[in-house]
Amino acid sequence: MTVVQGSPAQEGAALRANEARVAQLLARDWRLLVGDGLVPARSGRTFTVQSPYTEQPIAEVPDAGEEDVEAAVAAASAAARDWRRTPVLERARYAEALADAIDERADDFALLDAIDAGSPITEMRADAARASAGLRVFAGLALELKGNTIPASENLHLTVREPFGVVARIVPFNHPFMFAAGKIAAALVAGNTVVLKPPELAPLSALLFGEVAKEVLPPGVLSIVVGDGPEAPRALVRHKAVRRIGFIGSVGTGTAIQRDAAGTGVKEVTLELGGKNALLAFPDADPLEVARSAVAGMNFTWAGQSCGSTSRLLVHESVADEVVNEVVRLLGELTITSPLDPVSEMGTVISRPHHERILKVIEDARAEGAELLTGGGRPAHLDRGYFIEPTVLAVEPSARVAQEEVFGPVLSVLRWKDEGEAVALANSLDYGLTAAVWTNDIRRAHRVADELEAGFVWVNGSSRHFPGVPYGGVKNSGIGREEGVDELLSYTTVKSINVMR
Known part of the structure; x- marks a missing residue:
């Protein structure tokens, strides 16, 4: 936890x-x-x-x-x-x-x-x-x-x-x-x-x-x-x-x-x-940088309530353990407290019904077989506010939590073996708002970015918007x-x- x-x-x-x-x-x-x-x-x-x-x-x-x-x-x-x-x-x-x-x-x-x-x-x-x-x-x-x-x-x-x-x-x-x-x-x-x-x-x-x-x-x-x-x-x-x-x-x-x-x-x-956006991490990328980008891209600051969040972390099996361990460590360092306190690094979700729905999503995912890697409930030190701990789940592609937008602080981790499998996973949903590609191979970066069905793609980055750069989605993302x-x-x-x- x-x-x-x-x-x-x-x-x-x-x-x-x-x-x-x-x-x-x-x-x-x-x-x-x-x-x-x-x-x-x-x-x-x-x-x-x-x-x-x-x-x-x-x-x-x-x-x-x-x-x-x-x-x-x-x-x-x-x-x-x-x-x-x-x-x-x-x-x-x-x-x-x-x-x-x-x-x-x-x-x-x-x-x-x-x-x-x-x-x-x-x-x-x-x-x-x-x-x-x-x-x-x-x-x-x-x-x-x-x-x-x-x-x-x-x-x-x-x-x-x-x-x-x-x-x-x-x-x-x-x-x-x-x-x-x-x-x-x-x-x-x-x-x-x-x-x-x-x-x-x-x-x-x-x-x-x-x-x-x-x-x-x-x-x-x-x-x-x-x-x-x-x-x-x-x-x-x-x-x-x-x-x-x-x-x-x-x-x-x-x-x-x-x-x-x-x-x-x-x-x-x-x-x-909405979006159920994928961050694709290739084995030649620095696992620590990937982890930092995964946390930033999930937009935990506002409790994952962002349609552009990269809420699916698709990571090559050879670096998955190192990436996920670092993600969990980084999330453990977040300060969660009053949103009026300047030191606060993560807020609440918007309402009681939304809070209850997200907790039910996590519960159902675990019942389906998802492995809870961190989080999953209310922060122990807070007895009020619609807070949910930053949550990471290891899931299979068929899991509902890996396919449906949660609009909350829930990151799904999926492992893959080859590039074709990773791209197919990224494109397998009816969403297509954002995507991120982490690799040090410039040819691969352009090739995968070209193949991704998303309106806004980062290479070796996530989350940021830039003045004048068009933002929007394809498929059901807009x-x-x-x-x-x-x-x-x-x-x-x-x-x-x-x-x-």
Whole structure:
């Protein structure tokens, strides 16, 4: 079993200061951003937000429904014409101003994510920095919104890029603020107005963001609505005025969005969905480096709740023992404590049902024959919070835990004998988001990367994203690409103009 130690700074000044600031931030009336106003739900309904760390209620937030979505889309539609006609470099300046405003409140956004989503404060501070950086990246790409001239005849033929109008952006709980603020950037710079639906399990940083954005953006350019359940997002997806939808989340919800969107019109939908991603370790790679990459790639920091996590470690039998022993050792050194403590290195999972489901997955895997190498339960030194020890299971390829996304801190280890077997294992599932290849043979690296059915591949690395490098999946892991110029252009349509002589 993994040995995890509590933080010696548990009662330290930084932790106390963070707890005090969180208490101040939570002492507010939470509101939706609709048009130019911060408003309650039209029905007057609220729902309770619970911290996965304290297991206690921390906020009552508006429970938006169809009426609120209708109002938000109406405000976005009213603002769309003027926003579209705003010169692109001016829209870029708005994005940069929003990034500046985020930087001024970055610690508040991070603290809310730590208490609301249970992720370590240090990592949530990095998420806030990534959000503002994303806005600046797309501001810098603004002039890529250009058309072409085509010498098709003696006439003048040209193309221009135009925004869709109103865009729906629906984001998940694993990086609440980074996704809420960062994933509106491309749509806004491209000239669309946006209705953002943050996660009901961790909505607080997005609602605070609404207060900040209201002071920066013109009215109606951004609205933020959240509700407890499917009513609000379903109304948003099905609204006839919403012609472009961007979603990050589960495969099941993504396919439901496709069905709902198709029920009310022809809409452009991009999806970044789940993964059961493979890290392939070849015998010529350094086992210690492979182990470090396996731990980083599993994203244990936020309890493995990442669709890009390399949750299958496919390791050659000749180095498997050394790699796995080092993985177990590294996991035993993780500090698991309050997410508000700067020394915390691993957070909670998002909710009690998710916690119970993951523990049941581990139990079922062991009943199927998986060997528990470390972890498997709640950390012994913590009696509250939805924590699960970092868990490593040695499994057969047929095991459910080796085939289905857990979305938790569970790493499956599979051994292989030859390259063909490793690639076949990696490609054997209906997922195809990320993959990693560890080898010192450059020919093998290119060959295997070419054969892998994944949208984003690391060679001798894992986990990291890079500005401007397209990110997205194939097969059931999604459609479309984000984080670069592809994302920016995806929020536009192409119009051809033919000027006849």
